[in-house]
Amino acid sequence: MLAKLHNRYEALNYLIRKRATGSPKELAEKLGISERAWYKIRDELVNDLGVPLAYCPIRRTYYYTEEGEIVFQFRRKLDAEQMGRLSGGGSDWGMNYGTGGCKPFWGHPYLLTLTSGL
Numbered sequence: 001m002l003a004k005l006h007n008r009y010e011a012l013n014y015l016i017r018k019r020a021t022g023s024p025k026e027l028a029e030k031l032g033i034s035e036r037a038w039y040k041i042r043d044e045l046v047n048d049l050g051v052p053l054a055y056c057p058i059r060r061t062y063y064y065t066e067e068g069e070i071v072f073q074f075r076r077k078l079d080a081e082q083m084g085r086l087s088g089g090g091s092d093w094g095m096n097y098g099t100g101g102c103k104p105f106w107g108h109p110y111l112l113t114l115t116s117g118l
Helices: 001-018 024-029 036-046 082-083 092-096
Strands: 053-056 061-064
Touching: 001 024, 001 061, 036 053, 036 082
Parallel strands: none
Antiparallel strands: 053 061
16 A cells, blocks of 8 residues: 555656646546545645645646655654764755754755765
8 A cells, every 4th residue: 555655656746847747637547546536635735745736727737836856755863973974965954953863844855865874
C-alpha cells in the first residue's frame, strides 16, 4: 500500500514538474484514481501541506507556483555531530533549528548533504 502511494506521489510530482498533467480528469486517469479522489488529494496538498499548486486552463496542466517538489520519504533526525558536517546551498536555513536536528519544511528548494555517511 505504501509503495503504491509513494509511486503515485512520484508520478504526480513528475507530471507537475514537466507541466504534463492534462486536465483534472486526465490527471486522475494517469494516476489511476477517480477525478473526485484527485480533487481531494489536491485540496489536502494545497490546504493542509501548503503546496503551491495552481492550474492553467489554457495549457491544461497543473504547475508549482514556487520552485520545489513533493518528496515522500523518511528523514532521520541528525545528532549534533552530523549537523556539524552539513553543507548546503549557502543559506542559514538549517541554523533556525539549533542542534536538535534538521527539520526541512514542505517544498524547500534546497538540498542539504552530509560530507560523510550517516
